[in-house]
Amino acid sequence: MLAGSIDTSATAIEWTLSELIKNPRVMKKLQMELESVVGMERKVEESDLEKLEYLDMVIKESMRLHPVAPLLIPHESREDCMVGEFFIPKRSKVIVNAWAIMRDPSAWDDAEKFWPERFEGSSIDLKGHDFELIPFGSGRRSCPGMQLGLTLVRLTVSQVVHCFDWKLPNNMLSSELDMTEEFGLSMPRANHLLAIPSQRLHCHTDS
Numbered sequence: 001m002l003a004g005s006i007d008t009s010a011t012a013i014e015w016t017l018s019e020l021i022k023n024p025r026v027m028k029k030l031q032m033e034l035e036s037v038v039g040m041e042r043k044v045e046e047s048d049l050e051k052l053e054y055l056d057m058v059i060k061e062s063m064r065l066h067p068v069a070p071l072l073i074p075h076e077s078r079e080d081c082m083v084g085e086f087f088i089p090k091r092s093k094v095i096v097n098a099w100a101i102m103r104d105p106s107a108w109d110d111a112e113k114f115w116p117e118r119f120e121g122s123s124i125d126l127k128g129h130d131f132e133l134i135p136f137g138s139g140r141r142s143c144p145g146m147q148l149g150l151t152l153v154r155l156t157v158s159q160v161v162h163c164f165d166w167k168l169p170n171n172m173l174s175s176e177l178d179m180t181e182e183f184g185l186s187m188p189r190a191n192h193l194l195a196i197p198s199q200r201l202h203c204h205t206d207s
């Protein structure tokens with residue numbers, strides 16, 4: 001199992017919030033979706049999530065650029081097989097570089113850019129059917145906690161940006177936010193995100 005299933009969701013949440021703070025246009029657009037679907041008198045609830053299409057695109061795009069498990073989990077081939085032009089003998093340890101696949105310029109236009117709109121009208125989902133987007137792996141040994149993980153990420157991100165506006169400390173510009181990754185079995189931010197909230201919802205946020 002991947003190091004701490006809650007850590008994986010927390011890391012995905014921190015990356016998504018970092019991308020939103022770094023891209024104020026996307027943050028504003030997501031806040032507008034939340035305003036129109038949920039309103040400003042109550043918090044986002046789990047039952048709202050299926051109506052939040054832009055939120056879904058934002059989280060897909062964040063998981064594409066910042067997979068929590070950049071090399072998935074090592075797999076072993078059960079039989080001899082060919083992958084493209086490569087022969088993989090039986091019982092090889094196979095490591096899939098999902099990070100590189102999800103930034104591959106032959107699969108993605110402007111691959112390095114955080115651009116959730118690339119998923120508009122696209123059928124690419126997170127279930128591992130589309131091999132260019134595999135933050136939860138693919139096939140029989142893909143992540144069994146995907147639904148729980150996705151719900152945690154969707155609900156937390158949407159509540160945090162619906163309830164609060166965010167700015168960086170010391171008048172730092174959003175473009176200056178450091179996005180350095182710590183590359184290993186899991187891929188958290190090298191330095192935790194530090195940001196200052198100000199309340200925007202009309203109701204009490206502790207209700």
Ligand code: HEM
Nearest residue numbers: 001005008009069072073135136137138141142143145149
């Ligand atoms: C956003 C959150 C999460 C992400 C991005 C994530 C991602 C992944 C990835 C990439 C793998 C490896 C798949 C492969 O090698 O093909 C994996 C495996 C696994 N995950 Fe998750 N995960 C998340 C949350 C969770 C949660 C919440 C749980 C449990 C409640 C969980 C339980 C597991 C287990 C048990 C495996 C090993 C499956 C196996 O080897 O058959 N994950 N996860």
